Amino acid sequence: MATAAISSFNSPFPTQPLENVETPKPHFHSLSNPLPLLSQNPNQKLRITGPSRLYGHVPISGSKNSALSILAATLCCSGTCKLNNVPNVSDTRTMASILTSLGAQIHVCNSQFLVNTDGIHSLEPCSDSIRKIRGGFFVIGPLLARFGEASVALPGGCDIGVRPIDLYIRGLRALGAVVHFR
Numbered sequence: 001m002a003t004a005a006i007s008s009f010n011s012p013f014p015t016q017p018l019e020n021v022e023t024p025k026p027h028f029h030s031l032s033n034p035l036p037l038l039s040q041n042p043n044q045k046l047r048i049t050g051p052s053r054l055y056g057h058v059p060i061s062g063s064k065n066s067a068l069s070i071l072a073a074t075l076c077c078s079g080t081c082k083l084n085n086v087p088n089v090s091d092t093r094t095m096a097s098i099l100t101s102l103g104a105q106i107h108v109c110n111s112q113f114l115v116n117t118d119g120i121h122s123l124e125p126c127s128d129s130i131r132k133i134r135g136g137f138f139v140i141g142p143l144l145a146r147f148g149e150a151s152v153a154l155p156g157g158c159d160i161g162v163r164p165i166d167l168y169i170r171g172l173r174a175l176g177a178v179v180h181f182r
Helices: 064-078 090-102 136-145 165-176
Strands: 080-083 107-108 112-116
Touching: 064 080, 064 090, 064 112, 064 136, 080 090, 090 107, 090 136, 136 165
Parallel strands: none
Antiparallel strands: 080 112, 107 112
């Protein structure tokens, strides 16, 4: 588990607000995240004061998007891959379902995934699962690299609209793959 530790220090700067200094009003960019947009002004500073010393540990969860790529990458090798700190969210469970549809065996315990790809028996993952998440398309590269062929449905799962896959296709073709749409 990753942890972050914060310690306090004696600051030479005053900890009380300066008089006659106008405090800028923050701009809120969403109701769910009331933090001001700090990137609007590169000279802006975040000043935090408090009466107590900060200490402790903060658990840092894994990144869903990174986990999807790494889960797909397990197809590149045979044997068992042990992945830690994988967020147990619907997209990672769907990717596990995609790998299972190819013949992989997956055991999940909290945030640890054990993926065994020795039993891969199909080069065409479940189309319904691929269409549920954008990251499902990530299996095409590892399947092609390991087995020399793959047949993968076009991805889905994007609420903001259709996102092109032309970069994937151009990359595969640049590496010598022959790509057909059917």
